[in-house]
Amino acid sequence: MNPAQPIHSLEAELALLGITGPFAAFLNAQHKLASALDQAGDVLRVTRAGADRFLLSFQCRTLIGSNQRDCRAADCRVMAGIWFPQDYLRRASTADVVTLLDPRVFHPNLRGGVFCFELKPGMGLRDLAHVIYELLSWQTVNTVHGLDDEALDWARANRNLWPLDTRPLFSKRAPAAEKEDTGHV
Amino acid sequence: MNFERALLCGLGNTGSALLPLLAALPGLREVVLVDRDRIERANLACQAGLTAADVGRSKARVHARRLRGLRPGLKVVAYEQDLARIPLGEWHGALVAGCLDNNEARVVLNAGAFRARAALLLDLGVRADNRLARVSVLHPCRAGSACLECSWSEADYSPARHACAPPAPASGASAALGALAASLAMLEIEKLRDSALEPVAREVVVCADSHEIFSSALHRRSACRFEHSALNLSTAPLSLDATTLGEFFHLASVRGATAMRVEGRFYHPPLSCSAGCGGRLAPGFRPRGGGGVCQVCGRPSAGAAAFQCQTVLAQAEWPPLLGIPLSRLGLRDRDVITLAAADGQPSSFLITLTSS
Ligand SMILES: [Zn+2]
Ligand SMILES: [Zn+2]
Numbered sequence A: 001m002n003p004a005q006p007i008h009s010l011e012a013e014l015a016l017l018g019i020t021g022p023f024a025a026f027l028n029a030q031h032k033l034a035s036a037l038d039q040a041g042d043v044l045r046v047t048r049a050g051a052d053r054f055l056l057s058f059q060c061r062t063l064i065g066s067n068q069r070d071c072r073a074a075d076c077r078v079m080a081g082i083w084f085p086q087d088y089l090r091r092a093s094t095a096d097v098v099t100l101l102d103p104r105v106f107h108p109n110l111r112g113g114v115f116c117f118e119l120k121p122g123m124g125l126r127d128l129a130h131v132i133y134e135l136l137s138w139q140t141v142n143t144v145h146g147l148d149d150e151a152l153d154w155a156r157a158n159r160n161l162w163p164l165d166t167r168p169l170f171s172k173r174a175p176a177a178e179k180e181d182t183g184h185v
Numbered sequence B: 001m002n003f004e005r006a007l008l009c010g011l012g013n014t015g016s017a018l019l020p021l022l023a024a025l026p027g028l029r030e031v032v033l034v035d036r037d038r039i040e041r042a043n044l045a046c047q048a049g050l051t052a053a054d055v056g057r058s059k060a061r062v063h064a065r066r067l068r069g070l071r072p073g074l075k076v077v078a079y080e081q082d083l084a085r086i087p088l089g090e091w092h093g094a095l096v097a098g099c100l101d102n103n104e105a106r107v108v109l110n111a112g113a114f115r116a117r118a119a120l121l122l123d124l125g126v127r128a129d130n131r132l133a134r135v136s137v138l139h140p141c142r143a144g145s146a147c148l149e150c151s152w153s154e155a156d157y158s159p160a161r162h163a164c165a166p167p168a169p170a171s172g173a174s175a176a177l178g179a180l181a182a183s184l185a186m187l188e189i190e191k192l193r194d195s196a197l198e199p200v201a202r203e204v205v206v207c208a209d210s211h212e213i214f215s216s217a218l219h220r221r222s223a224c225r226f227e228h229s230a231l232n233l234s235t236a237p238l239s240l241d242a243t244t245l246g247e248f249f250h251l252a253s254v255r256g257a258t259a260m261r262v263e264g265r266f267y268h269p270p271l272s273c274s275a276g277c278g279g280r281l282a283p284g285f286r287p288r289g290g291g292g293v294c295q296v297c298g299r300p301s302a303g304a305a306a307f308q309c310q311t312v313l314a315q316a317e318w319p320p321l322l323g324i325p326l327s328r329l330g331l332r333d334r335d336v337i338t339l340a341a342a343d344g345q346p347s348s349f350l351i352t353l354t355s356s
Helices: A010-017 A021-038 A127-137 A149-157 B015-023 B059-072 B105-117 B174-192 B245-252
Strands: A045-049 A053-064 A071-082 A098-102 B005-009 B030-034 B075-079 B095-098 B120-127 B131-140 B202-207 B212-217 B234-239 B256-262 B266-268 B282-284 B336-341 B348-353
Touching: A010 A021, A021 A045, A021 A127, A045 A127, A053 A127, A071 A127, A071 B015, A149 B030, B005 B015, B015 B030, B015 B059, B015 B095, B015 B174, B030 B059, B095 B105, B105 B120, B120 B174, B131 B174, B174 B202, B234 B245, B245 B336
Parallel strands: B005 B030, B005 B095, B030 B075, B095 B120, B234 B348
Antiparallel strands: A045 A053, A053 A071, A071 A098, B120 B131, B131 B202, B202 B212, B256 B336, B266 B282, B336 B348
16 A cells, blocks of 8 residues: 555645535635634734644633532633534534633633533634633623533622623724625625 | 435324325335334324324334335334434435434435435425424436425524423324325326436425415535435445454455445444443444443443544454454444545445355
């Protein structure tokens, strides 16, 4: 067997994944968007991790820990993995698309690295980054029902302590506020 | 058209009514039933063929037994699983009937039918509020024919259901409405079987409230979110226990293959045991989020987070896996393996079991 050929272009990588049509256009658009988002402020860094994957890293204040006794607010770098499965334009589940990698964050709408939020199929990187940041910074907390009941109790009992980070995601050099380019019409 | 295999997805209000009609279809040799749910007491009033003793049992298994009773000699396969988890090869060449209650599952149904070239796709639906029964008749093997999603708009693509929200309420449709949709579907199957007319993609809706019937032809739309691509499938008869991955590559003899994937499954690299025993989980192709069994402590262990699963396995990662039998890599009867070559068309292989 020949040694594996290095993959030079996104196009070749998409072909190996068997991705064509509207979804290929979507991923192309996300790769273009990734570099713009990476340079749009101090909070967010975006790295490509494959044709259908990105790493988002947020420098922000959040609550780390796994229970009410050991949780503490801290400024840290939170890493989240984004994977766009092949049928992402048509059906989407938060457990597939967003994985919180590090550190362990305490939040009512998060359990086992999986967030619960309203994910529309085809939601692009910019909107995903906003949703994740608003959860991490405790700007958005669904206190009606949660995934982590202990964190839900904490959120209700300590309403004066959140949000933990009030900065907007794109603090400077914000990218133009045009409608998100999702690559399909 | 003649149908030897049928795939019936969803065994609720419409699916349970379609089952006895399908059972009477001449020429049918095999039926595959899919439903992940168990029977609840509320189902008894609005779903066909159930008794009080069935409450708590798997819908797929209860209806499989019912089908065997209706037509002895028929091969019946039951999947008590989410539709997205069944092997793609189950769609291939089949009469596919979708009796589902949500569009998220319909996306899986539609993609399976077109990618694996089903002989016919019927999608059934009911709406209790104005007593609507619908059947969409689609022809996945006809070039340029409409898919189920071609007529969908943005609003038809539902947001992911909140993991933390209570489950969605039942449709509230009566057994009679489900039976109406099932009859409409079965009549379309009979027409296609009996006539030599050109098959047309079509949607038929009956409104029992207003006594109206609507029918419209469906057309391929280029802005459809589904790419309408079909796999170039050839069958690979083999034994999953006796064939190693290396032997499979040899059998497939695809020149210059650089990556492999298993349709609908994801490669989980070897992972640490989530019970914390220090052991490892065997690598393999598993569903999204699907776990495995620890090789050391034997306890079931959480799978890789979605982000750690791979869609394809590149050639560089093949060597340590070449001596492992396909069954131990998580492959099943009717799974489809696709080999991609850097230059040229991908080749897909539908695994069918040989008795050895
Ligand atoms: Zn379409
Ligand atoms: Zn273990």
